[in-house]
Amino acid sequence: MKTRLSVLLWLLLFSTSLLAQTFRGTILGTVIDPQGAVVAGAKVTVHNVNTGLERTTQTSADGSYSLPELPIGTYTVTVTQSGFQTAVTSNVAVNVAAERRVDVVFRTGKVSETVEVSGETLPLVETTNDTLGGILTQDTDKDLPINGRDYTKLIYLNPGVAGSPDQITDSPGSFGEFSMNGARGRSNNFLLDGTDMNDGYRNNPAINEAGVFATPATILPIDAVSEMNVLSNYKPEYGRNGGAIVNIVTKSGTNALHGSLFEYFRNNALDARNYFDNAPAPKAPFHNNQFGGSVGGPIVKDKTFFFLDYEGQRENVGVVSLDCVPTAAFIQQATATALASPSGLSPVGQKLLDFFPHNPANYIPGIAASDSGCFNARNQFAPDYIANAPSFNNLSSVIAKIDHTINSHNNLTGRYFFGDSTQQFPLALNATGGQLPGFDTVTPTRVQVVSLSLVSVLSPTTVNELRYGWNRFAEGFFPQDQNFDPSSIGLCNVPVTASSCSSSGLPIVLVSPTPTGASGFFSQLGATSGDPRQRVDTNNQLLDSFSWKMNKHDLKFGFEFRRTSIQQRFDKYSRGRIRFNTLADLLQMTPQLPSQSGFGVFNYSGNTLRHTHQNGIGFYAQDDFRLTPRITLNYGLRWDYNAPVAEKDHLFSDFVPTSATAGNLIQVGPGGLSNLYNPDHKDFSPRVSVAWDATGKGKTVIRAGYGLFFDSWSQDMALGHLPYPTFYAPGPAYNPIGPAPVQMGQLNPAAVDGNGAYIANTPLYDVPGCSFECDIFSFDRNIKTPYIENYNLNIQQQISNKVVLQVGYVGSQGHRLLRFFDINQPSQATIASEDLACNCINDVSVSRNYGFPNGAFYIFQQNSTGRSNYHSLQTSLHVNNYHGFMSIVNYVWSKSLDNSSDGEDFVVNAAQPQDSNSPEREYARSNFNVPHRFVWIAGYQFPKMSGSWPRLTSGWGVDSTITLQSGQPFTLNYNFEDDFSGGGDGFDRPDVVGPIAYDKHNPFNYLQLSSFAMPCTEAAGQFSGFASDCIPGTRHYGNLGRNSLEGPTFKQWDLAIYKNTAISERLSVQLRADFFNLLNHPNFANPELPAFISDPAANINLSCGCGFVQGPNNREVGNGALAISATGDVGIGNPFLGGGGPRGIQLAAKFTF
Secondary structure (H helix, E strand, O other), X not given: OHHHHHHHHHHHHHOOOOOOOOOOEEEXXXXXXOOOOEOOOOEEEEEEOOOOOEEEEEOOXXXXXXXXXXXXXXXXXXXXXXXXXXXXXXXXXXXXXXXXXXOEEOOOOOOOOEEEEEHHHOOOOOOOOOOEEEEXXXXXXXXXXXXXXXXXXXXXXXXXXXXXXXXXXXXXXOOOOOEEOOOOOOOOEEEEOOEEOEEOOOOEXXXXXXXXXXXXXXXXXHHHEEEEEEEEOOOOOOOOOOOOEEEEEEOOOOOOOEEEEEEEEEEOOOOOOOOOOOOOOOOOOEEEEEEEEEEEEEEEOOOXXXXXXXXXXXXXXXEEEEEOOOOHHHHHHHHHHHHOOOOOOOHHHHHHHOOOOOXXXXXXXXXXXXXXXXXXXXXOEOOOEEEEEEEEEEEEEEEEEEEEEEEOOEEEEEEEEXXXXXXXXXXXXXXXXXXXXXXXXXXXXXXXXXXXXXXEEEEOOEEEEEEEEEEEEXXXXXXXXXXXXXHHHOOEEEEOOOOOOOOOOOOEEEEOOOHHHOOOOOOOEOOOOOOOEEEEEEEEEEEEEEEEEEOOEEEEEEEEEEEXXXXXXXXXXXOOEEEEOOHHHHHHOOOOOOOOOOOOEEEEEOOOEEEEEEEEEEEEEEEEEEEEOOEEEEEEEEEEEEOOOEEOOOOOEEEOOOOOOOOOEEEEOOOOEOOXXXXXOOEEEEEEEEEEEOOOOOOEEEEEEEEEEEXXXXXXXXXXXXXXXXXXXXXXXXXXXXXXXXXXXXXXXXXXXXXXXXXXXXXXXXXXXXXXXXXXXXXXXXXXXXXXEEEEEEEEEEOOOOEEXXXXXXXXXXXXXXXXXXXXXXXXXXXXXXXXXXXOOOOOOOOOXXXXXXXXXXXXXXXXXXXXXXXXXXXXXXXXXXXXXXXXXXXXXXXXXXXXXXXXXXXXXXXXXXXXOOHHHHOEEOOOOOOEXXXXXXXXXXXXXXXXXXXXXXXXEEEEEEXXXXXXXXXOEOOOOOOOOOOOOOOOOOEEXXXXXXXXXXXXXXXXXXXXXXXXXXXXXXXXXXXXHEOOOOOOOOOOOOOOEEOOXXXXXXXXXXXXXXXXXOOEEEEEEEEXXXXXXXOEOOOXXXXXXXXXXXXXXXXXXXXXOOOOOEOOEOOOEEOOOOEHHHHOOOOOOOOOOXXXXXXXXXXXX
């Protein structure tokens, strides 16, 4: 005993085997005799009925046995011992990351006889651990209606899952994100055959990650998925993240040759009209074809098997946008004004005007005739032009897998995935006044994922698995007009330091219908500011696990090494931006001067190529200890270390407020900081749970568990952070320091003549620098690794051999979560003091905390002060194949609170507080708070019909999913209005001045704005909506709380009707029709970036807030209603294929053999 204990301690402390993250399953149990005494030394053999794989072990002194690391599939379990009849249990299903308990009671009698029972009679409850999970097998999901054949939509069928407001429906949104039991959307770990398939840039799945918005750039062929398990409250063998483990196992070949061919088809003729797509205009065009096939079988019987799957998609979408373009009358008036000016008409300006579309049939009657410049008296956008941008998504995905039995003790598995696509969509998919046709974003994407696994049976009680994983995600975003040379029209779109006059694509051109841009802009010319950009992410992973059965203990030890490397080029605003006060100014080519607005003409240039990497290691030890025949204790400890993110060329820098270095901005590298932030070596994760078989019959189990789970970071925190108000501050990789820093260049004085007109073929931009606008991004030097505490108490009750009910409490608390502040934000006291002194107060002029770089703008700091709290009641009722009927019903009642819902603001109001000096005021409902969520999955196979037409009347079936969900919160901002607080960060909220009133049945009148007011008192007679009209000293942060408003509910019923027909003994065909949103119930997205009055231009007003005579207290009260402009599918950026769209009908044919 002493020797065994010494070995156990040695393995716990010094094990060099690697992390498990198992994608296989376990068969375990206890063998007893007819009197109930345990039987030691019995031989237990498991046999895979499809591949012939066999494993053998013996029962321990306590009669127990365990066979871990079994490939998923169907097994026969045979138990023999002298003096007893042979016991055989057939049809034992082994699922991914699950334990299947097969207890055996020997019978006395003729030892030559065999006693057989079916695995279908085994208990259905989990008696050995407290891991929460939802297993979806190919039998469960093969006939479900899945829009776009996107496997990530199956995740939403599990209890505890919720999306962010841009992902509110039945599918993860922009990047495959979802919240599990209160964890953040990027706290999940996606595994494919047990190895990492995450994109380290955002901690999202590399396969099915979006290209442009939420349209998947690659697809994991759903016919290649054997099983998927979504786990939470898992054992120490799982690490990397604290949310869900999405564990996917691909199919393998068997001793029989099997395969399929299929085609799925949808188009706009079969679909209902979108709620916002009104007649008599034609429906937006849409065509989607998904096609492919699979084949698998033996290479050498019982030894070597192969599986191959291909799926292609050809999607064409006509994206309709409402735009603002100058009418013929408007152009005629502007031309006359330009001709009368000293500058006259410019050939460059005339050629730029030609980029606006001018098809008379596309102008909106009535609005265009008013020549109002697309904005009404309240500065509300009133588009005058309907544009249709042809968009597409063409992709191909291939997966190949080999399983090989080397000998009776060693099995080798290799799998390779390859996905390639090209997409073209407008990035302003759900916006009015966005990109015009010709300026879409083109996105090529290529994803590769490799997995190798070697399972070695070292002895009847010990098993080792060595595993290696590699994945590569390469993606670029390029302007559709990237091959256009601006110098061809005389526009030298480069800074003065450049030797050439060419660049990729037209610069952004903004033209205001009225002077100073007080009424916004016409729809911009040029692609989005973020193009071009591209990145290549590579992940290497080495894993191994060692399992040891020692009497009542099932021990497991592991270690992992992971390295994530990213190469990125981010040329935001490299094409530049030119702003014109009027259309006549465009025709004269007289751009807005820096003296008129610091943001009139500018570009960014410098070296944007970065090479980052991060290494991680982890150790764990765990034990499943069977205390008694009815009580199992699971406990273990994990330790992880994630090294600070590093940059190969020492191009990281950090702002250190306490540093004596001039400017406090210090490079990371030789002579500077040793790391971007201080390493954290104390990430220990204890986990413990207990499962109690209350009756001893395996029918009633009470389970409880607690665990601590650390969260690894995504590297976009350093490379591509998204604070909304900045022009260019994507992270500490791009601070204005080092060789060739990325900085702003403004209008070159030599590029304009005495009249302010552009001189053709002259470099447009001046030498870049920090004279006006330089944002800084930094990390708290002592930032810590985020972690989540998960806990639960639940009861499972097997009602019959087909029905299981589970009811439980699930809770979590998040600690040290990532968020960011503007540490340069002035205090309200400073703003009020300077305002009362009648200084020129705006976000440029107010005194700030630090003088670097120029006393203005933002110094963002990433920190770990976020926290969260989640409580829920979760219920599930499973009916398993009851006379052809299958059903899973999940209901969750929950509440999720936090002070930030992400580490960055990809979704507005997720990370940055309204007031960085009072961040705890942000504690409110999470972005992904869903109080009520109900999901019902059901399927029915109709019995065979007798009669004269058996082929016609037999083989029918239906599958459906019903989802009902309460609305998610959102926040009302005036982030596109003037800066009333004086802080300048653009996350300000209004004051609440009356009862909040919704019209939830009318998206055009959803929220009454009369309940809200600008947060200041305005001078008498001044109601322009500008902060310059506020009485000095009255401006403040609004009292509307974060996420205090509620979005629309979601209700959808998807239905599949299919018929299977046998053509021959081995060949059959399935014909099916899928109905998405069968009842055509309108489902609406949350309001998109809600603005108080919706002026998309005047975010900075340079006039002073002094000189008005103080009169009665006047408030700029909201007028009209906040409208919802998109259905759910368009709202998440995946029209037609995303959840929440109008009724869609999909037809398909599938041959199987």
